[in-house]
Amino acid sequence: MEIVIANKSHSHYATVICETIEDAAQVRGTGIAKRKPAYIISKMEKGNAVIALDGDKFAGFCYIESWDHGKFVANSGLIVHPNYRGKGLATKIKKVVFEHSRTKFPEAKVFSITTGLAVMKLNSDLGYKPVTFSELTSDQSFWKGCQTCKNYDVLTRTEQKMCLCTGMLFDPKKQQEQKETKKIKGKVFTRLKSIKQTLFLKKDKK
Template sequence: MENQMIFVRIATVADIKHVDEIVKETESSAIARGSGIAKRSPESVAQKIKEGKAVIAVTGRGEWVGFSYFEVWENNSFVSNSGLIVAPTFRNAGVAKAIKDRIFKISRRIYPEAKIFSITSGAAIMKMNAQLGFEPVTFDQITHDEHFWEGCKSCVNYNILEGKKRCNCLCTAMLFDPHKQNFNSYALTPASEKCEITLDCIACPKLSLAVGAEGTNAICSALTDILWFSEYTFPIESNLPDPVKMTVTNVNMDARQNCNSKECRFTVNIVYDHSYTEKEIINTIRNHTRCRFTVRQDVFNVSIIDDTVYEQQLVLNNC
């Protein structure tokens, strides 16, 4: 695998094109490990994406890297984190952990009172679960929803599960209980904390490669990027406020040179929560704009939104 940037984000409808590859790799990986797995149809995976219940990892060129999703059971009492898969080329690079962390945070933010569970036979996933605060439990401590257990019928080990009356199987059930005191350290503060970045941007004229053709002056180059900053929406988690807000301010150019100015300067103020890291935001901007920019180092503002108001908004959005 060459050194390249990988983006872990909420899957959007545009990512449905990767569904067949996700399903195929999930099945082939289970066969290679010699383990059972509930088969997922392309239609069911696509539905998770449409519902905003999936996380995907892709390269800057749009190549699929990894995937996972969550589902809600028993009137929001339980949330399952399932279907974690990483393309073979990108394994052992921290992608699985990044996806696992993101799907877990989404589950915690949208359903803060729900118990989150994961069923797996993989030692690596068990380790990641344990680091997040999951504990091994018997199957009777997770959801009893029949629709969940229906999904296990396609697993090669389903007869073992039924033979043991759903008490256990070859997989291990792990549970995160937000009501246990030792789990309270994983609170919702990341979702309610806002950080700020300020970018100092410089747009320059763009020369044309065609003989005799005029290029684009600095003002037009700047306007193209300013429009992107104003209209671009970072993929958001279902029922939550926009995680990143970008505002363009202080557009300046040399008035004496008018349209022939060699550069146009402008400032972008970015306010974001912890759905995205600063590195992810900066790399997204770099992939979509032509201007040169630097991150202003003297700006570091953190504001806290009242947790009560935030949780009330979550409740209202999920009624």
């Protein structure tokens, strides 16, 4: 199994990718936005997609979408072919496309919208935090992309405030702040521990 950054040479897989996404939506009965082959091909040509291949057989796929001039990025269209499900492939694809997103858009907030518990858990492991939709991009082209979802009427009736999906966000700035806070707390703890040990040693000498 090989997971690579997709390019123009993978364009012939676009049709089967779209068919697999549509079939999955029907089986799950959940809101998965439909995509056309031309759209998938455009992602491949720009290096904004990841594809999993078993030799020359399609196994899985996920692509990157950006909004607000690259301030927000999403990993969308995660799909695994039925023949390769239950083997942890979705997790591997998600990790690869997440790292690729961080490399191409290091300052961007990365978000994910899903109804799947498995994807929510995976997102959490990668550092995503659950957020309200108001914290996601306000770019109207994003919401337009939701129109092919069966649950789109919920968004229109609630003025884009509610959805059956769960929004999750990875904020690189907050992650860095948390790391710095942990470092400071760690240094303070080490310093206090050293002081306590010194005091105990002085007490024992007395």
